[in-house]
Amino acid sequence: MAARLSAEGVRNVALTWVDNAGITRVKTIPAERLAAAAERGIGMSPVFDVFTSDDAITASEHLGGPDGDLRLFPDLERVTSLAAQPGWAWAPADRYDQLGLPHPACQRQFARRMTERAAAAGLELRMGFETEWVVTRAPAGHPAPGRADEPLDYPCTGPAYGMTRVVELSDYLRDVTEALSVQGIDVLQIHPEYAPGQFEVTTAPGDPVRAADDVVLVRETVRAVSVRHGLRASFAPSVVAGEVGNGCHLHTGLYRDGTSLHRSPDAAWGLAPEATAFLGGVLDALPALLAIGCPSPASYLRLQPSHWAGVYQCWGVENREAALRLITGAPDDPDGGHAEIKTFDAAANPYLAVGAVIAAGLHGIESAAQLPPPQTGDPGALGVRERARRGIVRLPATLTEAADRLEKSAPLHEAMGEVLHGAVLAVRRAEEAHFAESEDDAIAAATRWRW
Template sequence: MTDARGACAKSGRTAMIGVSDFDGILRGKHALDKDFLDEDKVIKFSEAVLAWDCSDQVIPAGFTQKPLSAFGDADLRVLSGSGRSVSHVGDLYLYLAEFGGRHADICPRGILRKVLKRVADHGYGCTVGFEFEFMLFKESADTIQDKPFGEWAPLTRGPFGYSIARSVAHQELFGEILALCEKARIPLSGLHFESGPGAIEASLRHCDALEAADRAIIFKSMIKAWAQTRGLMATFMAKISEKWPGQSGHIHISVSSDGQNAFYDSGAVRNVSKLMSQFIGGQLKYMNDFSVLAVPNFNSYKRLVPGCWAPVCPSWGVDNRSCAVRVIPGGPSAHRLEYRLPGADVNPYLALASAIGSGILGIETNAALPASTVGDAGAEIGLPSGRFPQSLSEATYRFAQSPAAIDVFGERFVEAFSCSRRWEWEAVQHRVTDFERRRYFEVI
């Protein structure tokens, strides 16, 4: 495949630079200076990106002592090796970047690198694959604003999961998605219709953990942009309707040592090694404390309800999709776990940092692994492990007060991210919905 840097330089075109904010939204601009194509280069970029919510309202995040209206520039390190084409028409290249300098310790990608360094210091590496569910609507940005939700037209009507008929009927769209991902060096291992109107699931091929998160964040942004070029709108909301299934962002993880899968032990029950037991034990032990990184929005909690193929409490099981952690047995090359807490609305860097950071704490503390769940894990919400925090406010409080979170992610990041989530909670919780008016107006 042609190297992205060479192709971009040869064409004489400018490229785009993108960096993740707290919400996992790629913010950026076209670059007029191509020096970064040859080596990582530090440029200046507005620090306001780390102080905006998803509607560009300023969050008093506490990372700057300046007045809220007086944002300056931050150092941004452009990652020269990350360049890839992100458009199915022509050659439009995107390069990822990280915040540096005094903003490095609150940069989402930097937080994941920090966690992965801790893993590497123990002599381990992580292989990761993301899965995302998203919905396509036959709408535009204008019609979405102008029409009530009940009039939005999904790409397909009603549930029909894994439908071959629908896949064939929409083979042109599927073909474009597959080609776009291949062109962007984001190969997929699966693409199919999910059980919901216009619902599609894409499985991104596994690779090194940091590269997997890079692919995931580009994939989400790229799919939304591609959909608009086709007169469609794509959403990765965790729950768009109480009548439809939620949209997940599951993460597959394995840990290696000396080139071997350290999760696999041929002599152990279900091949679950001691290291894997410790890793899952840590994930379960700290899942509630770290959950806000995997369930980051007000809407996210509407997905975590019993009977909807989403976990409701810290639990694990062997090939059990009702659990928060699903062990997937296999040979040495395939044995892994699936971290099922995140929805599709996550910031991939932070969700993965949560999943791996809690696991490495489990290894460091020799965390005990509770009994596995056989059957519906939703029936265990009354057990000592309890259920997940029930709101963004509760999850944020637990994260902000967690010594383990400060240990893994750093005090400054915990403070800044917690502030952003409290802001998000306040922005939504006081809104009065049409449902409330219909339910209470006359009878109360």
């Protein structure tokens, strides 16, 4: 493989992992060192598990401080030459200790364990992400980041979802699509979104670990293409406080023996009993899952009623205001029947996101969870009494509340394990404390270019 990469002109390989603050971190090696890295790993500190989004370092009961070392092993099946970064390749990495044992806080291995747990129950999961980002012109010079009054120069001015934006940035969007295709990413859609300068790319579903790998590769590819066009991409949940933010919706489909559990002709909503229980478990766990899928104080600037962000704990059939949306799809579409979690954003570690959702769904099957009646229309348009009558409650409106729910979630604690669960909570508490006295504009500005 190293010889092949060399023949392709690749000189360096980026080995990435995603920390608990959702930041993609990296170690890079010369291509000729790939074999050694695959055999013996690359050294790295375990302290990265308690990094926050602003590169501060906190601590948990098990992690923190200067001591210890881990080994970073590239997944050779995912080594990819980067179309928008000539001379570079990329591979996601798994983390082990120096004795070769899995690092208990490795998020990618957590996602794999949960996928294997589902497989042991006879279930196959196919997952995929929608990635939203805002693109601006890169500023001249290097102004200090994080200013609330930073002017944003949008390269397109057309209306939301408008063809005008495609015309204005057609070369850019073509290059994004081409780079993703060359790298083996199956793009389903790419189009303008609602906010100024906002776009979305949807990729094909697959194995949960691969889906998480794909979304990491998608983000960094979009970032690289943006740089080559003199642009800057932000995947932050809130680019400008008060405007529609960037989501990263997670789509999930369940199968048994290759047959969709979302297409049972005689069942309510087409859901086989296992699919109903799985989705019931996810719906029940959503308050705790927000601490995984919406991990920054900036996430809660995005989670506003009547903004298609899914801020109420309810589900609905093709309802884009429901936190959990059931998608029926075309009858002849093999991936048409599935569910979408609307609340998640790109500050989330995607490996934690897929692993935690699987864990919640499997707990739903074990506990025979059910789904309440589906919500139609916008729950935010209902009065407080009517929402109470229907049993519709607001999901956590702050990171503090979401972290409290995660801390008390026994199923997620068991699935994640003591070390990973504790590290995630430590980072969430540190993020809370850092922004506790900050105004909305300051939070958005400080986190705008972190993702």
